[in-house]
Amino acid sequence: MQTRRIGRTDLSVTEYSFGTAPLGGMYRACPRETAMETLGFAWDAGLRFFDTAPWYGFGLAERRVGDFLRDKPRGSYVLSTKVGRLQRPVADDKVPSYGFVDPLPFDTDYDYSYDGIMRSVDFSYARLGLNHIDILFVHDIGVYTHGAERNRVYLRQLFDGGLKALEQLKSSGAISAYGLGVNEVPVCLDVMREADLDCILLAGRYTLLDRTATAELLPLCEKKKTSLVVGGVFNSGILATGPVEGSHFDYMPADREVLDKVGALERIAQSQGLPLAAPSIQFPLQNPVVASVLLGTAKPSSLTRNMELTERRLQPADFEPYDAYTLVAPEMGTEAVRV
Numbered sequence: 001m002q003t004r005r006i007g008r009t010d011l012s013v014t015e016y017s018f019g020t021a022p023l024g025g026m027y028r029a030c031p032r033e034t035a036m037e038t039l040g041f042a043w044d045a046g047l048r049f050f051d052t053a054p055w056y057g058f059g060l061a062e063r064r065v066g067d068f069l070r071d072k073p074r075g076s077y078v079l080s081t082k083v084g085r086l087q088r089p090v091a092d093d094k095v096p097s098y099g100f101v102d103p104l105p106f107d108t109d110y111d112y113s114y115d116g117i118m119r120s121v122d123f124s125y126a127r128l129g130l131n132h133i134d135i136l137f138v139h140d141i142g143v144y145t146h147g148a149e150r151n152r153v154y155l156r157q158l159f160d161g162g163l164k165a166l167e168q169l170k171s172s173g174a175i176s177a178y179g180l181g182v183n184e185v186p187v188c189l190d191v192m193r194e195a196d197l198d199c200i201l202l203a204g205r206y207t208l209l210d211r212t213a214t215a216e217l218l219p220l221c222e223k224k225k226t227s228l229v230v231g232g233v234f235n236s237g238i239l240a241t242g243p244v245e246g247s248h249f250d251y252m253p254a255d256r257e258v259l260d261k262v263g264a265l266e267r268i269a270q271s272q273g274l275p276l277a278a279p280s281i282q283f284p285l286q287n288p289v290v291a292s293v294l295l296g297t298a299k300p301s302s303l304t305r306n307m308e309l310t311e312r313r314l315q316p317a318d319f320e321p322y323d324a325y326t327l328v329a330p331e332m333g334t335e336a337v338r339v
Helices: 032-044 060-069 114-128 148-171 186-192 217-224 235-241 256-271 277-286 300-308 316-325
Strands: 003-005 012-014 016-019 049-051 078-083 085-089 106-110 135-139 177-182 199-203 227-231 290-296
Touching: 003 290, 012 016, 012 078, 012 290, 032 060, 032 300, 060 078, 060 114, 078 114, 085 114, 114 135, 114 148, 135 148, 135 199, 148 177, 148 186, 177 186, 186 217, 199 217, 199 290, 217 227, 235 256, 235 277, 256 277, 256 316, 277 290, 277 316
Parallel strands: 016 049, 016 290, 049 078, 078 135, 135 177, 177 199, 199 227, 227 290
Antiparallel strands: 003 012, 085 106
């Protein structure tokens, strides 16, 4: 599989990468055997960039990824995890769900400070059972997750010490790159005014449908040599299923505008002899700022199906008809969007 470079670093990642939120039981239980089988399919498909986080199953995904990678030669893969949340043990009857089924017995505290980030890295080493992490993403900072008032507190933590922690980790060689892992564009612009990020894992905001990143973020990334890793290419599923009853966009039921636009996109794909998922999965890589497209699943069959969508390599001209049916996310308010 082809690789692309992360920012100005010496680190390169495969164009398609594996996201592990489903291995932590996101929305449905994922038995260990299924998780390990899916990781094996990802490896056999040529994916060598694995992304995880303490948030996913409250440490469960990190444990599984570490177990899988432990016997792989160091240097044969790239591993990213995230900082910003610390896991705290709780009684079995106090474990929150937050959308995860059968997570580990912990709850989460947000901490984007110097100490919080350093503690998070140490905890991740322990859960992974590995002695090296390539990339750290600051996870879910921004109004989208926290609301405006609370996010001001977290941004101050990051600016007053968190960024220093990340830079120290990179300077020491403990990590090779750092950036943000978020679902919104505004916080990316805010942080990039304060720091030269190597990369941003951006979910759902640079897709065949949602082009929110196009106006400001992509030009700024190009100027500052910041790479994008694009997640959420199916926008919570609707670009995989099409505008069917019950389809979701941005974690919520799709409204009429979205359904109509996706219907138009699907008709274009059909005229090209393609399922809508094929241009959806390949679209972000048309821009050289994008280093990798992140694919997350807990089913070997789903991963196999997704990789088959990449076999017929589409050309830039193939994407032009879709441009008339795109949208951008509405202006951020003061309340958290994803609770």
